[in-house]
Amino acid sequence: MIKTRSGVEIKEPVGKLGVLLPGLSGAVATTFIVGTILVRRGLALPIGSLTQMGRIRLGKRTERRFPKIKDFVPLAEVSDLVFGGWDIFPDSVYEGALKAGVLSKDHIELARDEVSDIKPMPAVFDREYVKKLDGPNVKKAKSKYELAEMLREDIRNFKKEKGCDRLVMIWCGSTEKYIKEDKVHQTLEDFEKALRNNHPLISPSMIYAYASLCEGVPFANGSPNLSVDIPALVELAKEKNVPIAGKDFKTGQTLMKTVIAPMLKARVLGLRGWFSVNILGNRDGEVLDDPESFRTKEVSKLGVLEYILQPELYPELYGEYYHKVRINFYPPRGDDKEAWDNIDIFGWLGYPMQIKINFLCKDSILAAPIVLDLALFLDLAQRSGMRGIQEWLSFYFKSPMHAPTIYPEHDLFIQLMKLKNRLRHLMGEELITHLGLEYYD
Ligand SMILES: NC(=O)c1ccc[n+]([C@@H]2O[C@H](COP(=O)([O-])OP(=O)(O)OC[C@H]3O[C@@H](n4cnc5c(N)ncnc54)[C@H](O)[C@@H]3O)[C@@H](O)[C@H]2O)c1
Numbered sequence: 001m002i003k004t005r006s007g008v009e010i011k012e013p014v015g016k017l018g019v020l021l022p023g024l025s026g027a028v029a030t031t032f033i034v035g036t037i038l039v040r041r042g043l044a045l046p047i048g049s050l051t052q053m054g055r056i057r058l059g060k061r062t063e064r065r066f067p068k069i070k071d072f073v074p075l076a077e078v079s080d081l082v083f084g085g086w087d088i089f090p091d092s093v094y095e096g097a098l099k100a101g102v103l104s105k106d107h108i109e110l111a112r113d114e115v116s117d118i119k120p121m122p123a124v125f126d127r128e129y130v131k132k133l134d135g136p137n138v139k140k141a142k143s144k145y146e147l148a149e150m151l152r153e154d155i156r157n158f159k160k161e162k163g164c165d166r167l168v169m170i171w172c173g174s175t176e177k178y179i180k181e182d183k184v185h186q187t188l189e190d191f192e193k194a195l196r197n198n199h200p201l202i203s204p205s206m207i208y209a210y211a212s213l214c215e216g217v218p219f220a221n222g223s224p225n226l227s228v229d230i231p232a233l234v235e236l237a238k239e240k241n242v243p244i245a246g247k248d249f250k251t252g253q254t255l256m257k258t259v260i261a262p263m264l265k266a267r268v269l270g271l272r273g274w275f276s277v278n279i280l281g282n283r284d285g286e287v288l289d290d291p292e293s294f295r296t297k298e299v300s301k302l303g304v305l306e307y308i309l310q311p312e313l314y315p316e317l318y319g320e321y322y323h324k325v326r327i328n329f330y331p332p333r334g335d336d337k338e339a340w341d342n343i344d345i346f347g348w349l350g351y352p353m354q355i356k357i358n359f360l361c362k363d364s365i366l367a368a369p370i371v372l373d374l375a376l377f378l379d380l381a382q383r384s385g386m387r388g389i390q391e392w393l394s395f396y397f398k399s400p401m402h403a404p405t406i407y408p409e410h411d412l413f414i415q416l417m418k419l420k421n422r423l424r425h426l427m428g429e430e431l432i433t434h435l436g437l438e439y440y441d
Contacts, residue, residue: 018082018158023173056420144199148211221246252366268317420432
């Protein structure tokens with residue numbers, strides 16, 4: 001046990017940490033796994049990973065203390081990670097990475113010996129929730145409850161076979177159709193009844209989340225569909241003392257939005273319209289080509305501006321802006337997404353101005369380090385006795401989970417401050433308010 005200056009006891013990260021990924025053969029999961037292996041072999045740098053390359057300021061500015069985050073809090077080492085998961089396709093991580101086409105073949109070959117053997121367990125899947133996909137590697141059972149039991153058995157077996165000390169699960173599966181929160185999602189009792197009755201409002205991602213929490217395994221949701229954020233599963237997480245986080249990895253266009261919009265608000269500049277267009281050609285793009293899956297993504301992407309700009313408080317500036325998000329499936333691009341934003345703003349005396357953004361990003365290259373950070377931070381949270389919603393991990397999500405009494409915090413830099421202050425608080429370091437009066441006394 002490590003006893004921090006704040007009196008919190010943190011279990012030491014000894015032994016292996018298993019990272020379980022539904023969506024194991026997909027672009028994000030394979031880019032994360034191959035990348036992490038290259039990093040631990042010293043063949044590449046973990047760029048984009050706050051836990052690996054980020055630093056944190058401690059104490060006063062005059063003290064000049066800026067340790068790396070991984071040297072400040074007791075995180076598992078990348079060398080202790082073991083990978084596994086489920087997919088509806090039987091492709092190993094090696095085959096999945098080749099098909100995803102994110103990393104170069106040369107890079108993938110450097111990890112081939114290890115990733116060829118990482119093969120997905122049969123998935124819990126139903127086309128009803130992802131219309132554009134179908135695959136053969138799928139579990140069969142009479143009820144959703146039985147499917148959850150099968151996943152729980154997979155989790156226990158994986159832990160035993162791989163000799164893991166601890167596990168975390170991160171949903172990297174496809175975006176499921178839009179489901180509105182309903183009565184069956186409210187209490188654990190209702191949810192379990194619905195699992196047994198095969199209720200149509202219980203999606204596969206909820207079944208994974210349920211199985212994960214029942215096994216005491218922290219869960220994060222990387223896609224925008226309703227999953228671990230329903231009240232029944234938040235209740236289960238608290239009951240089982242398990243940390244949870246979500247949802248929808250903040251990469252690409254929304255990452256830009258949560259930087260630009262706070263700037264407009266900070267300078268009290270007005271907004272007339274924000275038109276966002278994306279083209280992408282990977283499997284994620286194909287899934288989002290279905291209106292029901294797109295609806296889930298759209299809700300996640302649209303909410304961001306509303307919360308950041310607070311039109312109810314600034315009606316003259318943000319009362320009437322037009323916000324549109326389009327995602328177009330365009331196969332020739334593969335994972336090389338291109339996003340355009342046209343932003344019509346207005347300034348002093350109402351004079352119009354425009355901002356144009358053309359972001360040519362690689363989606364999975366931005367998402368992979370998020371998966372690594374979430375795995376390590378969720379494991380830290382678990383070892384530190386944190387349970388339920390981890391709002392300090394909002395930094396990583398487009399639709400951050402939050403307590404029902406408050407609104408989510410979307411501003412990237414407030415999210416970063418929150419994350420770092422949570423770490424300082426955990427370790428008993430002074431929180432940083434940026435007041436700075438002491439330098440002028
Ligand atoms: N790439 C990004 O930057 C990014 C950003 C935000 C969110 N996301 C989300 O992350 C998820 C993964 O993205 P991706 O680009 O890797 O997509 P992908 O299509 O390459 O991979 C998803 C994988 O999930 C599998 N899958 C689908 N349903 C499953 C189930 N029920 N159980 C197990 N496996 C299942 C698919 O077969 C596929 O291999 C998507 O939901 C996407 O919206 C990605």
